[in-house]
Amino acid sequence: MANVLSLLFIPVFAESLGATYLEIGFIVGIFSASTLLSSFIFGRVADLHHLRSVLLFGFGIAAASFFLQVFARDPSSLMLARALAGFSVGIYPGALIAYVHYRKQSLGRFISLGSLGWMVGFFAAGLIGENMNRLFLLSSFFYLICFLLAFRLRDIEKPQVNLSYFSLDTLLKNAGPYFALFLRHTGAVGVWTIFPLYLLQLGATDFWIGLIYAVNPAVQFLVMRRLDRLGNERLIHIGYSLSAVGFVSLILAPSYLYIIPGMIIIACSWSFLYVGSTRLVVERNPDKATSAGLINSMIGAAGVVGALLGGLFSQVFGFRSTMFAAVFFCLAGFLLFKVLERQSA
Template sequence: MSPSTVSSSEAEKEAVCSCLLTFQSRAALTLSSLLIPLLAQELNLSYFQLGLVVMSYGLAMAASNFLFGRLSDLRGKRLPFIKLGFALAFPAFLLQLLMKGFGSMLLVRTAAGFCAGVAASPLIAHLSELPHYREKVWLFSGFTSLGWTVGYIGAGLVPDYWMAFLLSSVLFLLAFLLAFRLSETEVKRTAPSPRNLLKQNYPLYTCYLLRHVGAQAVWTIFPVYLLQLGASRGWIGGLHALNCGMQFVFMSLLSTRGETLNDKKLVRIGLLLSAFVFLFYSLATSYLHILPCQFVLAMAWSTLYVGSLLYLLRKNVEKATSAGLLESTINVAGVVGPFLGGVIAELWGMRASMLIACGLSLAATALSSKL
């Protein structure tokens, strides 16, 4: 169907299906990923081996996000890649049941990361071709965060690893079946040049990389930091879930103003709020001091992530490729950040990691003036 002829009811149906798809896929990803370090410990993997597993997963997903986003633009199609991604992720995540040691975990998690990245960028691009897409992107991102929240909670409730991996796989199967409810829109074929896209959008990608490397440096040691501040395991899980849950609330509320909000200002607000959050983290003397920070953090991520997506979708014809590069930036930061956070915490303590993250976010805020 042509975007110009899509009725409001058809657009709403497409948006609802897209939101449910991102919810299911993000819940599946989080449900598995949170338990991988614990399973690695039970399988007697070294910290170095666990680092290789996490790194290979992130790099595979980064490559997949970029590759299939670009292919989607080249072919002018979205649905084949959305369906393919969920179809591949179903068996890939089911294979996690066979992980018995370092070799099998490295192979399976690399495959899982690659398969999980196939559908992400084409799905965002599909949503952006609907009428009034800006407010729909807010809701879509909100359901992404809601999926993370359910994944966090689910990981704490399932009785064992194998049930979690099975549920992750089933969620991808359900997403694959739901994807058949989507309708293909007519999209002009483009031949995106990665070099040109990076050149055109380098301020945003660089801002995002700086902020997210700092954030990942913090998240690596954050549970241990909370333990030292006196938090129980229940509080640790609750504080993580609060952040993601409030993201859903903020994004849902802001969706009503999605057509009027300035995407550049949203990015700058998100970067500046991130810097304040990391600074206040470093000053906390009790886990209860972290509680109000999670509300600010949720607003920071909501404005930064959605503002970045809206900026790229507005500025670039190559919607899937530009969005894929943003997702790839997140994945690369997920590889670099934990290494940086571990080194800094080892040398100067965990509060130093948070101060470095604050500095990186401030540097990104300054660079955002070039947007």
């Protein structure tokens, strides 16, 4: 929730500061690039050190960095502020997922709570509107609450692993799920980079933008909690196929209300794909936090490339071109997963 509150209207805010669509792509992309870097570093740190310490550090840095966004006054300062915020967001997810795994809790149910937070955050942002200072302060406040609550977590014993800080073995041994997810999410981020502007073009108000965005995580919350009995590979296959269908439906929408069915389909597809991919790599590898952190790194890498492509395509070809590209990337990701998994087997 804390992350999402100040996420929704960043493209609109950047445009109000004078940013072009391409610059908006850079602003969105720098957030993801920073997340990629910190996810890789701190996933490994969490495997080698105490999970609780990583969580405290991550939430504390996030509270400070999200507060600093209130001082953004032009595209350059906003880009710097988003870079710091993105770095902080990548510190804690790997450690959190590893913590849940070692406590022998359901990863699907845990991940669904994150989607619930996204739903509440999007809806709250829609109600508040484009008052960015208020959204930035609320984000910082909720991260501060997370920081204080993390003191109540007890440190847990986990297996000792002998790993180097900069080893790429886990990434290369699981190339199928990681790189296929990167492709699919690259296409998705290309759409989300300009999506608030697209909704405004279709006639949506700030409230409806927040409500439409909230549909996605609301459906994820309901779906993710019911995936424990399905196999990981099956979830992944369904996820890629449904993703392509969902983005096609966005292309065909004549007004913002017709976007909602597509958001429901995309929410289901991401639920299958994210839970299936995360479970697959966490169950397959001994370095749990690193494996989970690399999922976040792939999302971050896709955020960089997707944001740049989304900004560029929108600038040159119009908003709907990003959705055509997303369909292509979904199908390419599906094929890549099948090929690489067959080779690794």
